[in-house]
Amino acid sequence: MDIHDHLKMALAALMANKLRSSLTMLGITIGNASVIAMVAIGQGTQKLAAEQFESLGPNVLFVSLGSERVRRDLSSKMKPLLLDDAEAIAKLIPSVSDVSPEIHLSDLITYRDQLFKNGIVGASPDYLLVRNYQLAQGRFINKIDLRRTNRVVVLGAEIAQRLFPKQDPIGQQIRIKNLTFEVIGTLAPKGALFDSNQDNKVIVPLTTAENQLRGQTSPHGIPLTLIAMLAQDQETVPSAEFQVKNLMRLRHPLASEDDINIYSQNALLESASKTNAGLTRMLAAIASISLLVGGIGVMNIMLVSVTERTQEIGLRKALGAQESDILGQFLIEAVLLATLGGAIGVSVGIGGTIIASSVSSLVTSISPVSIIAAITVSGGIGLFFGVFPAKQAAKLDPIIALRSS
Incomplete structure (x- = not known):
């Protein structure tokens, strides 16, 4: 079977259980929306810091003593x-x-x-x-x-x-x-x-x-x-x-060496940028926990799906489907679930960030890199957490599968 056939079957399987598929994507959606929002806030803060330090004046130095x-x-x-x-x-x-x-x-x-x-x-x-x-x-x-x-x-x-x-x-x-x-x-x-x-x-x-x-x-x-x-x-x-x-x-x-304090605009900006970058990474890491939870949800639902579709798996293998075909089908379903959830999460994150910044003083800056990374990571999570259920499905014995149905 080619990839086009796998995609058609994966979409058909997901559409057959719309509510379950939607709830499974919810974890990934929330995770991606959180990551996009946190990164946007962090990058916006960094940009604001740069603008604020530029307002100090060009080539400015400050000296204090003791x-x-x-x-x-x-x-x-x-x-x-x-x-x-x-x-x-x-x-x-x-x-x-x-x-x-x-x-x-x-x-x-x-x-x-x-x-x-x-x-x-x-x-x-x-x-x-x-x-x-x-x-x-x-x-x-x-x-x-x-x-x-x-x-x-x-x-x-x-x-x-x-x-x-x-x-x-x-x-x-x-x-x-x-x-x-x-x-x-x-x-x-x-x-x-x-x-x-x-x-x-x-x-x-x-x-x-x-x-x-x-x-x-x-x-x-x-x-x-x-x-x-x-x-x-x-x-x-x-x-x-x-x-x-x-x-x-x-x-x-x-005066000792530590008593003579000289700060330049660039040094202050670099220090603030490092602090803000660290906070951004921390916020993104915290938000990424939701993605991990969403990935576990994908694996759980895919395992349930394998259990429910043993007759389908047994019948396909009895008709000549290879283990790679079964593996590919379930992997594509998992990746599709995670990627769709990720795309929706990115949209929610961008929309929520724009609304929040327009009605408050919240500073945000949405980066295309973070959007691409979020969707890519979502697909990777689906692939990672979908491997085990897909292998379980691919290893089913067709005779046992047909009898258990």
Whole structure:
């Protein structure tokens, strides 16, 4: 018998027991739908992570110094990261084009009847370029603001909308730590970076944050939370990282190798991608358990089918059918069951993913490779779990089969 005849007989056998065939395919369908959905979510998350890290800015590097304890303890023997360090980087590292020293604080912000605690960034004029922000309106902090320690503030898109939903924020006054600040500008929306909302920024001049908001002093100079900087181009990022680290070693001899932390956008993205890839594989592995259960269901139903069709098997063998013919017929039935169930599962998975992403903030990305792999794996499961029942059918003695009927 050729493959065409086997297919016709397999389809006829499956159609003869429609309900049983449908229930058998259900396990494979659920398994494939789960795998497609989990992989789509995982790949969508990876894509989102890449887009979010790109929003940090091109060729960006971040430098911090010491453990969290050292950064908070300004009386520590090891000097904290200083404004002098940022100035030294800008002056001595030729592969770095722009430098943005930053102080990160958290304090109470009030406007009329609104009161909440929010993150505050003390920054320099280069912050806008290095951090890849765009102004929506007004102006940004300038050198005069730094020199005079002006009480001016630039608001992120979300917090500006929160404070001034129906009015122009420029020229309005808010209070930070019971000090009055004038709003001079707002930033264009940028989105979230993992658990950090980049549109919830409150930015004040670096000197104002140090002298009027922080309330602490250091004998070494103005302590910073971190220094952000831009390399000249993508090719100079490794050399900039190397040169900055060597400079920090010279300027902070008490700092150990682990105390000098330098992160590049590419390194952060690679780390996040590895984490997301691992989570995607884990989710796909968990969802694949349903496929295993579906495969066992296929084997179970095929064994029942062999028992029910002993007369048919005996008659065909008595009429000259070879063991390979019987084996082929039952294998094709098993593969057909699994493949059809897999195809339906892929359709359900794609449809469910599209609906979920359209009605929620769920990020998904459907890959053609995962679709092809899911259907191929389904057929393979049918083949694997169909071998044993098919062999049982092929080995039946025709005389015993006919008598048992």
